[in-house]
Amino acid sequence: MDLRHLRHFVAVAEELHFSRAAARLGIGQPPLSQSIQALEAELGTRLFERTKRHVELTEPGQLLLKEAREILARTERAVVLTRRAAKGEVGELRVGFTAASPFLPVVPRIIDAYRRASPDVHLTLTELPSLRQLAALADGRIDVGFVREPRTPTGDAFTFHTVLREPLIAVLRDDHRLAERDPVPLAELAGEPFVFYPADYGTSTLEQVMALCATAGFKPDVAQEAREAFTIIGLIAAGLGVSILPAQLRQVAVEGVVYRSLDTPDAYTTLLLAHRRGERSPLVRAFADLAERLV
Structure with missing residues (x-):
């Protein structure tokens, strides 16, 4: 079922007037009439009773109006959520940290600033030693981690951002x-x-x-x-x-x-923010960008 046809149907059902519905939609009346006819043909039933002076919903049309409104509302929510997810504004971000890192003011400051900037992102915080955080990053159990600089080479698996040297x-x-x-x-x-x-x-x-x-x-x-x-x-x-x-x-x-x-x-010792190299997640990018602005 074409969502465009549903939008046209809802406009006519709410206006009960084809000319006003066409003006509301910004289209001509003939294409609107054709859209409604196509929807009726697809459903196999009349949705409106029409006369020269009067447009009225049939009983199947009344039932469809409720469902069509819900479908269009869910579609709009899905579009908004998808766009927000692409900007890193919704979802879940899993953050690792060492036991001592909250004692550094910059770490709570970064987390608080991110929480305020992205209130609809669920933050899951996990306390792990640095080397275990890197292992958790590698196998996808966390997304970013506050780690102490490892002495053992990590190859090109991770990207590190310096947070603090102390x-x-x-x-x-x-x-x-x-x-x-x-x-x-x-x-x-x-x-x-x-x-x-x-x-x-x-x-x-x-x-x-x-x-x-x-x-x-x-x-x-x-x-x-x-x-x-x-x-x-x-x-x-x-x-x-x-x-x-x-x-x-x-x-x-x-x-x-x-x-x-x-x-x-x-x-x-140097505290670093680590994430997987080549990370494409908007959530991770947004967190890393914010952290770099605050350090």
Whole structure:
């Protein structure tokens, strides 16, 4: 059934006058009459009773009017939704983030700005370590992710946008022998028991710290493992060792713990926004464009 015929039918049914309906539609009366005749022929029934002075809906015409209005309304909604989806204004966007990234003001700012700009997009937020986010991006479980810069090459699978570069800092108990030093010489941490992430956890911070310490001539002695930065800091307060973490975690105020800068300019980490290379989703493009404007 031709939607144009339905639009013509509704106009005539509402005006009950062919000339007025033709003017409303911006077409001539003969093409309008032909359109109605074609619709009646397709349906096998008369939709209007016509005289020279009067047009009236038949009973089948009355039934069709209700259905035709609904069909045209649904069609218009489908057109609007499709156009909005093409602009990245509706749909679902799955965003990955590391446990510590919400402590960086820029991350909540980006998410809030996107939520305000695209209120009809459903945001699904998933907390994952950086390397697991990249795996989730690769297999389509998330669409974008806030990740720490990976040291392992990722080939051409992803596109990265720099969000923030921040220092790595030493986390010590306040009675530690280096607690009064600022900056702390990185080499002085050799031989200290470390509280750190498990090797299989998938955080890029582990890779960065291991590489940093290797450059300083030692391999950290990880005496206690923990999967969350907040747990690591709590275990340091309990005297189980030291650690090296991103600087934004200074905001975690735990009694008995101090945060100190390190003496090497290479002690930094970069937070990136990652998505699949060649991504065509309007939602992803809109999110990435907004993020680049805000950083």
